Amino acid sequence: MGICHKLFNLSRSSKAVSEITERSSNKRKPFLYKFRSCHTFVFWTAAVGLFTSTFVHSILFPLSPFIVARIRHIDDKNWTEHSKSSAITSNIELTSRDTGVLVALYAVGLLVGSPIFGWLGDKIKQRRLPMLLGTGASMAANILFMLSVTYPMLLIARFLQGVSNACVWTMCLCLIADNWPREELGSQMGKLVGFYPLGMMIGLPAGGLLYSELGYEAPFIASMILSGIDFVMRVVVIEGQNVGDETASINSEKTVKEEPPVKQPVTWLQLLKQKRLVVSLGLTVTVATVMSAFEPTLSMRLAQEWGFNAAGCSLIVLSYMIPSIIASAVCGKLCDKFGTKIVAIVSLFFATPSCILIGVPNKQTGSFWPLVPVLIMGGITIAGCQAPVFPEIAKVVDKENGNSTTCDGLARSYSLFNAAYGVGMCVGPLMAGYLFASIGFFWLCTILSVLFFLFIPFAYLYIGDSRQLICPNNGRGVPSSSKDEENQKIEQSNDFHDAASMYSQGSFPFLVKSISLAKIRGNKTNPSSL
Structure with a gap:
């Protein structure tokens, strides 16, 4: 009798569970669920x-x-x-x-x-x-x-x-x-x-x-x-x-068995001790300062000299912005092909006269049209100055990880880059606003060009893998002399180097790459380090 009673209770429990399951499966989905x-x-x-x-x-x-x-x-x-x-x-x-x-x-x-x-x-x-x-x-x-x-x-x-x-x-x-x-x-x-x-x-x-x-x-x-x-x-x-969540437990268990113990996380101090990184951050501050300095002053120059209204100023600014966006991708590819040092030095060299020339055309010299090709050249050279920064940061992170397959310190390096860019964006417009009012647009452009010129020796000494001007890469982000290194290290460097070609006005594309890497390599990186 006791056994029958237990079987009856078990049958009722099973029936209740099946009813709950069926009710859950038949639960109405949100309106337009498939589309949304x-x-x-x-x-x-x-x-x-x-x-x-x-x-x-x-x-x-x-x-x-x-x-x-x-x-x-x-x-x-x-x-x-x-x-x-x-x-x-x-x-x-x-x-x-x-x-x-x-x-x-x-x-x-x-x-x-x-x-x-x-x-x-x-x-x-x-x-x-x-x-x-x-x-x-x-x-x-x-x-x-x-x-x-x-x-x-x-x-x-x-x-x-x-x-x-x-x-x-x-x-x-x-x-x-x-x-x-x-x-x-x-x-x-x-x-x-x-x-x-x-x-x-x-x-x-x-x-x-x-x-x-x-x-x-x-x-x-x-x-x-x-x-x-x-x-x-x-x-x-x-x-x-997340599509990968379904296999997260399996992957994590496999990782525990296959991966070696996680090394000590890369600290802020470790990164800032690297002269290569400090120079790259300094170059970022310089580029952000110059770019943001033109934001409050270029429109005022056009209005002051040629009587441009708001619509005219907007159209002229395009001649600076569009070439910069296009050149950023090209310069990223050049960094992969010829190395970061030569791209940085050549860009800094041509950015110096470009900044000065932006301040030359005025109503005494004639039409505003000579300003357009100068702005195009300025946009191209400034993009070239910024493009080497991302692979340089990647090399420092790679070195601090002992050339392993992990990318610990990537988020910290991005934070430093973002802070450097933010400092430049704060300093540039404040400095430009006061200098424009006190000494004029031409001398403002001259001072901005001096910033680029002074950075040339630092770029030669500290940017790149060696003092050699041209250090071509094998197309995947590693110097050609290192083709025999581990495939995983090559793959990681490739991921980092791709960020150079994604640069287009600001830090946003590097954030794209940071999130992509964190997602792709999540099972190999110490989560606490990010």
Whole structure:
């Protein structure tokens, strides 16, 4: 009797379990689940977010002086010159200083937001909340720009824009890394990176044209529309689980058996003791300083000398930005083929006269057209100066890991790079704003060219594997003299060297590579070191 009772209870338990299982399997999925969770929609959510953040940032490149000038006339109801050259030239000294501070606040926001959202991204598995916070910060910044009646309100808006981009860039990349297997990650990241220059190339002319033709609020309304679309996509997207998670326990067990004990993590002090890394970071500060110095001053120069309005300034700036974006990929390939030293030295050598020549054309010398080829040359050479930095950082990380297959210290090296770039972005506009007001644009360009010239001996002494000017690589990121080294080391160096060709205006593409490497090599790297 007891046995029958137990069998009856067991039968009831089994039936209850089967009913619960069936009920769970029949549970209704979210509305449009297949569409909202498919890879195509996830990718476009990340792509739209990246494009929007870049578009919003780039529209202010040529418009900042005009916006600062407008805020000083906010109480004058009859003032209608917000997009004309006279808006800047009426008090150009004050405009240049205030614009420099406004541009620098973006870099401060970027530096503050990067570690916060990086930490939050590690703590929260689902990316929706941080992404919505970042998009919300962008929308708040646009509203503040539209409603600003005082200069401090502009500063707060620009700071929020930096915080927003720090979040959006990081979380968009994490979203891709979470939803694709490692064998497809490289191609997906490559496609995503393309939306960065696309946002720049569309945002620059669109911002100027909207500002000039439709009024002060027009570019920010356009940004709000894009941010609204971005916000909706982030709300409805359903994030999938990492493809590699299913085999994580098996892989981790296998790793414990096959991998040797993890070595001591690479510290900040170890990295900063390397002169090669310090020089690379110094070159990053120099490039960021020069690039950001032109942001508040180039538009003022065009308005002062040739009477350009906001739309004209935006179009001229394209002649500097587009060649720089294209040259970054070419210079990355040249670093692989001929070595980093020769690329850095040649770029620094030609960047020196390029900076001086940017300051030469004026209304006394004639038309603005001679400025266009000079800006093209400046964009190309500045991109060439930055391209060697990424493989140089990779070599230092590789060396500190004892040339092993691990990449411990990669995140720290990126943090140092990001800090160096942020320092340059803070120093450049502040310095340029005050120098433009006190000594003029030509002498500002001369001082910037001296920075490049002074760096040439440091590039010769410390960049590259040796004092040899040309040190060709075998096409995969290792010097040709080392072709007999382990295949795994070659593969790792290849991953790092690819980052050089991904450079396009700022630190963002290196962040792409950092996340890609962390994802691909996650089972070989000590998680605590990142």
